[in-house]
Amino acid sequence: MMLSSCFTNSTSQSLWEMICFGFWGMMRYFVVFFLVIASIFSYGVAMHSGEQPLSRIAIHRTTFAIDGSAYIKAYPLVLGLKGQSSEWVTLEYSYSNPSNSDWIGVFSPANFNDSTCEQENEREFPPLLCTAPIKYQYANYTSHEYSRTGKGSLKLQLINQRADFSFALFSGGLSNPKLITVSNRVAFANPKVPVYPRLSQGKSWNEMAVTWTSGYGIDEAVPFVEWGVQGGPKMHSPAGTLTFSRNSMCGSPARTVGWRDPGFLHTSFLKDLWPNIKYKYRLGHRLFNGSYIWSQSYSFKASPYPGQDSLQRVVIFGDMGKAEADGSNEYNNFQPGSLNTTYQIIKDLNNVDMVIHIGDICYANGYISQWDQFTSQIEPIASVVPYMIGSGNHERDWPGTGSFYGNKDSGGECGVLAETMFYVPAENRAKFWYSTDYGMFRFCIADTEHDWRPGTEQYKFIKHCLSSVDRQKQPWLIFLSHRVLGYSSGVYYGLEGSFEEPMGRESLQELWQKYKVDIAFYGHVHNYERTCPIYQNTCVRNASHHYSGPFAATTHVVVGGGGASLSTFSPVRTLWSYFQDFDFGFVKLTAFNHSSLLFEYKKSSDGRVYDHFTISRDYRDILVCTVDSCSRTTLAT
Numbered sequence: 317m318m319l320s321s322c323f324t325n326s327t328s329q330s331l332w333e334m335i336c337f338g339f340w341g342m343m344r345y346f347v348v349f350f351l352v353i354a355s356i357f358s359y360g361v362a363m364h365s366g367e368q369p370l371s372r373i374a375i376h377r378t379t380f381a382i383d384g385s386a387y388i389k390a391y392p393l394v395l396g397l398k399g400q401s402s403e404w405v406t407l408e409y410s411y412s413n414p415s416n417s418d419w420i421g422v423f424s425p426a427n428f429n430d431s432t433c434e435q436e437n438e439r440e441f442p443p444l445l446c447t448a449p450i451k452y453q454y455a456n457y458t459s460h461e462y463s464r465t466g467k468g469s470l471k472l473q474l475i476n477q478r479a480d481f482s483f484a485l486f487s488g489g490l491s492n493p494k495l496i497t498v499s500n501r502v503a504f505a506n507p508k509v510p511v512y513p514r515l516s517q518g519k520s521w522n523e524m525a526v527t528w529t530s531g532y533g534i535d536e537a538v539p540f541v542e543w544g545v546q547g548g549p550k551m552h553s554p555a556g557t558l559t560f561s562r563n564s565m566c567g568s569p570a571r572t573v574g575w576r577d578p579g580f581l582h583t584s585f586l587k588d589l590w591p592n593i594k595y596k597y598r599l600g601h602r603l604f605n606g607s608y609i610w611s612q613s614y615s616f617k618a619s620p621y622p623g624q625d626s627l628q629r630v631v632i633f634g635d636m637g638k639a640e641a642d643g644s645n646e647y648n649n650f651q652p653g654s655l656n657t658t659y660q661i662i663k664d665l666n667n668v669d670m671v672i673h674i675g676d677i678c679y680a681n682g683y684i685s686q687w688d689q690f691t692s693q694i695e696p697i698a699s700v701v702p703y704m705i706g707s708g709n710h711e712r713d714w715p716g717t718g719s720f721y722g723n724k725d726s727g728g729e730c731g732v733l734a735e736t737m738f739y740v741p742a743e744n745r746a747k748f749w750y751s752t753d754y755g756m757f758r759f760c761i762a763d764t765e766h767d768w769r770p771g772t773e774q775y776k777f778i779k780h781c782l783s784s785v786d787r788q789k790q791p792w793l794i795f796l797s798h799r800v801l802g803y804s805s806g807v808y809y810g811l812e813g814s815f816e817e818p819m820g821r822e823s824l825q826e827l828w829q830k831y832k833v834d835i836a837f838y839g840h841v842h843n844y845e846r847t848c849p850i851y852q853n854t855c856v857r858n859a860s861h862h863y864s865g866p867f868a869a870t871t872h873v874v875v876g877g878g879g880a881s882l883s884t885f886s887p888v889r890t891l892w893s894y895f896q897d898f899d900f901g902f903v904k905l906t907a908f909n910h911s912s913l914l915f916e917y918k919k920s921s922d923g924r925v926y927d928h929f930t931i932s933r934d935y936r937d938i939l940v941c942t943v944d945s946c947s948r949t950t951l952a953t
C-alpha cells in the first residue's frame with residue numbers, strides 16, 4: 317500500500333534529513349501522530365503546582381505541513397567559544413501564513429529522532445517525533461508584527477547539554493501543531509565538557525562531594541577533580557560515574573517524550589579537608605590519548621569542625637523549581653518565583669555557608685532536559701557552597717514503585733533523577749533520609765515520600781539522628797522534610813481539618829519534644845508560615861521575636877515559597893499560626909555562637925527580612941526537663 321511504503325521510507329530517515337534534503341514532499345499530506353502524553357498530574361492533596369509547560373505541547377495528532385518558502389536561521393553556529401556553558405542565540409524566521417499561535421520549539425539533539433518509540437503510548441502509527449522540545453516560545457514574543465508580516469526574530473538562551481540544537485517553527489498553536497520548517501543546527505564547541513558542579517556535604521564533616529555532568533563515559537576518559545589550597549600542591553581525586561537508561565524510568569513522559577539522554581553524572585569525594593580553609597577546584601577528564609578536558613575553576617570553603625564556635629549561615633527553602641531567563645516556556649508562569657529566589661541567594665552568597673532545598677527541586681515532571689537547565693540555573697550557588705536536597709513528591713512519586721504516595725507527580729522519574737543528579741550523604745540514596753552536621757548545627761532530613769511512622773526504618777533513623785547529637789557541641793537541632801509533618805494552614809490541609817500531612821506529627825511529635833528540636837522546616841505548601849513553640853496542638857509558649865531560657869517546644873515553619881505558584885491559606889484561623897506570608901521567599905539561619913541563633917524570613921523579590929526571631933540560651937537550658945523530656949534521676953548521693 318502506498319501509505320505504508322511511504323511510512324517505511326520515512327522511518328528510515330531522520331526527520332531532520334527529510335526536511336533538509338527535501339524528502340518531506342511525499343509526506344506533505346500525511347498525518348503524523350505525536351505521542352499521546354497521558355495526563356501526568358494528580359490532584360490529591362498535592363498543592364497546586366501548575367502544569368509543566370512542556371506537557372502542553374503533547375498533542376495527539378499533528379499535521380506535517382512543511383512550507384518550502386518558510387525558514388528559520390539560527391546563529392552563531394558555534395557556541396561557547398570562550399569556554400562558557402551558556403550563550404544566547406538569535407533566530408530569524410519567515411513564514412507566509414503567520415498567526416499569533418505560531419511557536420518555535422528548541423530541539424536537542426538537533427536531529428530529532430523518528431525511530432520507533434517505546435510501546436507505552438497508544439497510537440495508530442509509530443510517532444514521527446519521540447521527543448518533546450527542551451523549550452519553546454511564541455513566534456511573536458519579541459516581534460509583535462509577526463502575525464502581520466510573517467517575519468520575526470527571537471533571542472534564546474541555550475546551555476551546554478551535551479548535544480546540538482535545532483529550532484522548529486510550528487503553526488496551529490500548542491494543541492494542534494503543524495510542523496512548518498526546521499532551522500540549521502547550532503552546537504557548543506565541545507558539547508561534552510564537564511559542567512554544572514554541585515557541592516554536597518560528604519558522609520563526614522571534613523569531606524566535600526562534588527557532582528557534575530559531562531558527555532564522557534568511562535570507556536572514553538577518566539573523570540577526576542583537581543583541587544588544593546591556593547598556592548599549595550594540587551591533588552587529584554578520582555570520580556565515580558553513573559548514568560541510567562530509559563528503562564530506569566517508571567513511566568511516561570520520563571520514559572517516552574520526556575526522555576533525554578542524561579549523559580554521565582560524576583561524583584568525587586574530596587577528603588581530609590582542613591576546617592574553614594578555602595579550596596580551589598576544577599573538573600577534569602583524562603582522555604585515553606593523554607590529553608585533558610577541563611572545566612573552569614571554582615572554589616569553596618571547607619565546613620567547620622562539628623561544635624566549632626564561629627559564624628555559620630544556612631539558607632533553607634522548598635519547591636523552588638526553574639524558569640527560563642529568556643522568557644520561554646509560557647513566560648515562566650510555572651515557577652514564577654524561582655529566578656528571583658536564585659538571584660537573591662547569589663547576591664548574598666558571600667554571607668551564606670550552605671543551602672538546603674527541601675524537595676520539589678526542578679519540577680521536570682519527567683521532562684528530563686529540565687534537570688540540566690536547573691543545575692545550570694543554580695550553578696553559581698551549588699558550585700560554591702554545599703547544595704543539600706531533600707526528596708519531594710515531584711522527584712519521587714509514582715504508582716507501584718514503593719513511594720508512600722501512589723500519585724504520578726514525578727512524571728515517571730520515580731526518584732532516579734534526584735538520586736543521580738545530586739549527591740546526598742544517605743546510606744542508600746534511594747531512601748532519601750540523612751543527617752548532616754555543619755558546625756553548631758545538626759540537620760535531620762527526612763523523606764516524606766517514604767513511610768516515617770513508628771516501626772519503619774525511617775522512624776529509627778529519625779530517632780537516632782535526633783538522639784545522638786551532643787547539644788553542648790551542636791546546640792542547634794533542626795528537622796526538615798518536604799511534606800508538612802508538623803503544622804500548616806495551607807488551604808488543602810485546612811480542608812482536611814488536619815493542618816498537617818495525615819499521620820504526620822502524631823508519630824513524630826514526641827521525638828521532637830523529647831530531643832528538643834529547635835525548628836522543623838517543611839515545603840510542599842507554597843507559602844510561608846511560622847507557628848508558636850507548639851506541642852500536641854497547643855502553644856507551649858506564645859510566639860515572639862525573641863526566645864530565651866529553657867527550651868519550651870519546637871517552632872514549625874513552612875517555607876515552600878521557593879518559586880512554584882503560591883498556595884493560599886485556609887480561612888480558618890488557628891491559635892498556633894503566628895505569621896503567614898503569601899509570597900515567594902526563603903529562610904536564613906545564622907548561628908552566631910553556641911548561645912545565639914537568628915532566624916530570618918526574606919522575600920525573594922527584594923531580599924529583605926519580613927519575619928525574624930532569635931533564640932538565646934545556654935547549654936544548661938537544653939538540659940532542663942520539659943514535658944516528655946524528663947530523664948530519670950535518683951535521690952542517691
Ligand SMILES: *[C@@H]1O[C@H](CO)[C@@H](O)[C@H](O)[C@H]1NC(C)=O
Nearest residue numbers: 416417418454456457460463
Ligand atoms: C502572541 O501570541 C500569543 C499566543 O497566541 C498571544 O497570547 C499574544 O497576545 C500575542 N502577542 C501579540 C503582541 O500579538
Ligand SMILES: *[C@@H]1O[C@H](CO)[C@@H](O)[C@H](O)[C@H]1NC(C)=O
Nearest residue numbers: 330425427428429430431432
Ligand atoms: C533514535 O532512538 C533509537 C531508540 O532509542 C536509537 O536506537 C537511535 O540510535 C536514535 N537515533 C538517533 C539518530 O539518535
Ligand SMILES: *[C@@H]1O[C@H](CO)[C@@H](O)[C@H](O)[C@H]1NC(C)=O
Nearest residue numbers: 602603604605606607608609
Ligand atoms: C586526543 O583526542 C581528542 C579528541 O578526539 C583530540 O581533540 C586531541 O587532539 C587528541 N590529543 C592528542 C594528544 O592526540
Ligand SMILES: *[C@@H]1O[C@H](CO)[C@@H](O)[C@H](O)[C@H]1NC(C)=O
Nearest residue numbers: 848849854855856857858859
Ligand atoms: C500568651 O499570651 C496571652 C495574653 O498575653 C496569655 O494570656 C497567655 O497565658 C499566654 N500563653 C502562654 C502559653 O504563655
Ligand SMILES: *[C@@H]1O[C@H](CO)[C@@H](O)[C@H](O)[C@H]1NC(C)=O
Nearest residue numbers: 907908909910911912913932
Ligand atoms: C553570641 O552572639 C551574640 C550575637 O552576636 C552576642 O550578643 C553574644 O554576646 C555572643 N555570646 C557569646 C557567649 O559569645
Ligand SMILES: *[C@@H]1O[C@H](CO)[C@@H](O)[C@H](O)[C@H]1NC(C)=O
Nearest residue numbers: 652653654656900920921922
Ligand atoms: C521578582 O522580583 C522583582 C524585583 O523585585 C519583582 O518586581 C517581581 O514581582 C518578582 N517576581 C515575582 C514573581 O515575585
